[in-house]
Amino acid sequence: INLQPEDEHICLHSTALYPNWSIGSSPNLPAAYVSAVTAALIHQKPTALGIHWSVASDYTELDTLLRALNLGAYQRFSRLWFGRMLHEYKYVLLGAGAMLxxxxxxxYLVSKLVERRTRQLRVSLERENKTFQEAKAANERLLRMQRAGVVGQVSGLIAHELNQPLASIKLYARALQRASEAGTLTEAKMKEVLEEMRADADMASAIVDRVRQYAKGRDSGRQTLALSELAAKSIREFNRQTGSESGIVTRFNSRAIVYVNALEIELCIVNLLRNASEALTKQNIKHPKITVSIFEDAKRAELRICDNGNLSEEKLSLFNEPTQSDKSSGLGLGLQIVRGIVENHGGKISFSRNNVGGLSVLITLPLHEANHGKKAAENAHTNR
Known part of the structure; x- marks a missing residue:
């Protein structure tokens, strides 16, 4: 196949022949054939370039011995080889060493930096923990001060509010005693006076119970109520305490559902009515008039108490300092208690002069959430 026309070689061949090409024999080939072929090849004449056939010995066992003894060509990992490698690749090895x-x-530097930052972080955490402990202690001191303030306010509440029902009970008891001594005490009169005394005692008991709740830190006892009903009840209580049907005008344009403590709001309204009545009496107003109005908007209820007295700018500025009182028997705590109660309910209280020159007290309280939704639905229906 693809016979090459060359006279230079006696063997027929298909490809070009090159030096160092070998002819090998398998181990199971008979020795006579191997000898005959070998003799034929050796006796061929050399080529023009002097190339001729020769016999190559089997050096397998010698190579195995040299590899085992690590000699000759297999001496790669000897000291001489290691030295030569160091000499040839010294710059590469130096660079690798420098990089290492x-x-x-x-x-090392990163570990030192991490150690320093860790130490700083530990110090910072210790400082923060110390600050937290100091803040906690300060907060505890502040809570103690607040509790002390509440105790002071409650003490003022006791002195300011219990005085009226206790005085009424004292007067009723004295009236009963005098009527008994005069022989004019009837069963009907005794029953009437005893009912009034019981009402005053119930009022005092309610105040004491509220004080206990403050002292024990119990629930505020708030409930959903109509502000107009609280105002009407407060007016009746004020009239009962004063013993006369005073000329109080009511303008309740809304029920204004609020979430409040009934006793606290009643105390506020009675306090403000009492202050207005005493101020009008002190100013000798011929026709005293007190107006109680209730309004509401989308978010809040407004209760306004106005009188027709004569309020100067100097007196108006005193209401920003509620601990001051111009009454000889006053403790100067009434307005402070009212302000604290209103603000504790999330509301505000403000003082101004009305259009007739008297005092106008405005109390705003947040509407109850359920009333919010009802009011919004009514507004939406109105808009439609």
Whole structure:
């Protein structure tokens, strides 16, 4: 196949022949054939270039011995080879060593930096913990001060509010005693006076119970109520305490559902009515008039108490300092208690002069959430 026309070689061949090409024999080939072929090849004449056939010995066992003894061509890992490698690749090895040294130095510096930052973080955490403990202690001191303030306010509440029902009980008891001594005490009169005394005692008991709730830190006892009903009840209580049907005009344009403590709001309204009545009496107003109005908007209820007295700018400025009182028997705590109660309910209280020159007290309280939704639905229906 693809016979090459060359006279130079006696063997027929298909490809070009090159030097160092070998002819091998398998181990199971008979020795006579191997000898005959070998003799034929050796006796061929050399080529023009002097190339001729020769016999190559089997050096397998010798190669195996040299590899085992690590000699000759197999001496790669000897000391001589290691020295030659050091000499030939010294710059590469020096560079690798320098890189390794830099890496180790960097690792050391990073570890030192991490150690320093960790120490700083530990100190910062200790400082923060100390600050937290100090803040906690300060907060506890503040809570103690607040509790002390509440105790002071409650003490003022006791002195300011219990005085009226206790005085009424004292007067009723004295009236009963005098009527008994005069022989004019009837069963009907005794029953009437005893009912009034019981009402005053119930009022005092309610105040004491509220004080206990303050002292024990119990629930505020708030409930959903109509502000107009609280105002009407407060007016009746004020009239009962004063013993006369005073000329109080009511303008309740809304029920204004609020979430409040009934006793606290009643105390506020009675206090303000009492202050207005005493101010009108002190100013000798011929026709005293007190107006109680209730309004509401989308978010809040407004209760306004106005009188027709004569309020100067100087007197108006005193209401910003409620601990001051111009009454000889006053403790100067009434307005402070009212302000504290209103603000504790999330409301505000403000003082101004009305259009007739008297005092106008405005109390705003947040509407109850259920009333919010009802009011919004009514507004939406109106808009439609």
């Amino acid at each position: 040294l830099l890496l180790l130095t960097y690792t």
